[in-house]
Amino acid sequence: MTGVVVTGIGALTSAGLGHEVLRQRAAEGAPARRDAVRTLPAPPGQPQAAPVRLAALPPYDPAEHLGRRGLRTLSAESKAFGVAAVNACRHAGLPGSWEQEPSVGVAAGTTSGGLEDYAALFATRLARGVRGVNPAQGPQTGLNAPASAVSILTGAAGPNLTLSTGRAAALDALAAAARAIASGAATTMLAGGVQLFGHAELTARRRAGQELGPGGPGAEDGAGFGTVAGEAAVVLVLEDAQVARARGARPLARVLGAGSAFGPAATRPGQRAAHAALDEAGVAHTAPGAPTPPVFPAPAVDAAFGDCAGATGAVQAALTVLGLHHGAMPDDTALVLTVEPAPTPEPTASREPAASPQAPTAPRPATHTEPGGYAAALVLGTSRTGTPSTGSTGPSPEGGHSA
Secondary structure (H helix, E strand, C coil), X not given: CCCEEEEEEEEEECCEECHHHHHHHHHHCHHHHCCEEECCCCCCCCCCCCCEEEXXXXXXXXXXXXXXXXXXXXXXXXXXXXXXHHHHHXXXXXXXXXXXXXXXXEEEECCCCCHHHHHHHHHHHHHHCHHHCCHHHXXXXXXXXXXXXXXXXXXXXXXXXXXXXXXXXXXXXXXXHHHHHHCCCCCEEEEEEEECCCHHHHHHHHHCCCCCCCCCCCCCCCCCCCCCEECEEEEEEEEEHHHHHHXXXXXXXXXXXXXXXXXXXXXXXXXXXXXXXXXXXXXXXCCCCCCCCCCCCHHHHHHHHCECHHHHHXXXXXXXXXXXXXXXXXXXXXXXXEEECCCCCCCCCCXXXXXXXXXXXXXXXXXXXXCCEEEEEEEEECCCCCCCCCCCCCCCCCCCCCC
């Protein structure tokens, strides 16, 4: 898959808009999460929920980036994903708007895209009757609304995919986008993840027993896994290497391999996904100079940006690409890994480790009663092959963007 390159990054997170503020927030660490207590507006006729601690998107005007046409009926996720996509195109030196271009596609990862509009549509119907419902809201009630909206806004008429595999969704979207390019189905893909937080998701999470209130575990210092929700829309521009070279673009990084795995925690889906990605990249699991455990594991993203759920992998991938491009990685090849932990019936059951593709452990046989976990992995690099250059501390001579 070495013929697929990353040429641009667009990010809208609690840190603000753009890849530079994303990188700066990660460098500052956990205290920079900037979460605050919010009261989320309830749909018509629904009871108001208790306040939640949230690392929310900052106020922004989508019209500044997308124009005003058609924005009124778009969901919050569609607007945010659209802004991130246009921002990524600008970073890549692409127009961000085509006339029905079939060689450009879109792939999005999310766990709750459209949920808020879905709940609001039915709540409005119950509270105000049929005449109170806006028919234009209907298309925004599906998981595929953000990807579809970006296709319409940009004219990207190629492959259009939405993945919803928990916290691994955005990495799966990036892997699917890379494979679409490698197969010749597209030459350019706008791929990543989007996750916003509303009343409906808050209600669902609390009914599932998650502590999301201002006084929940880890609410003050961010130490509690999953206790502070985060919002994010992050898009990476993936291109065919020859097409990017022909237009004069210099890649930030290359996609070298991808892998995914599912199964009970005892079968180590995270390790299997990492090994599959390393195998495709041509990197031995324990070779000298092989990618170390992810520099930006999911818990680190949680600490800096809140739990971004389905968009977590896109944040990880964007930070990894920027780290490779700026020579901040220990090598010129890096592993990105996101694990959706299996719900454990026993409080003492161990969770899949956040990183370590090394030191494989023989799994015990799985039983049919064990819940499953899901993991996705990407190997990114600055060289043309998956063989790390030992001792390298900077990007390859191909270079990349200046910022």
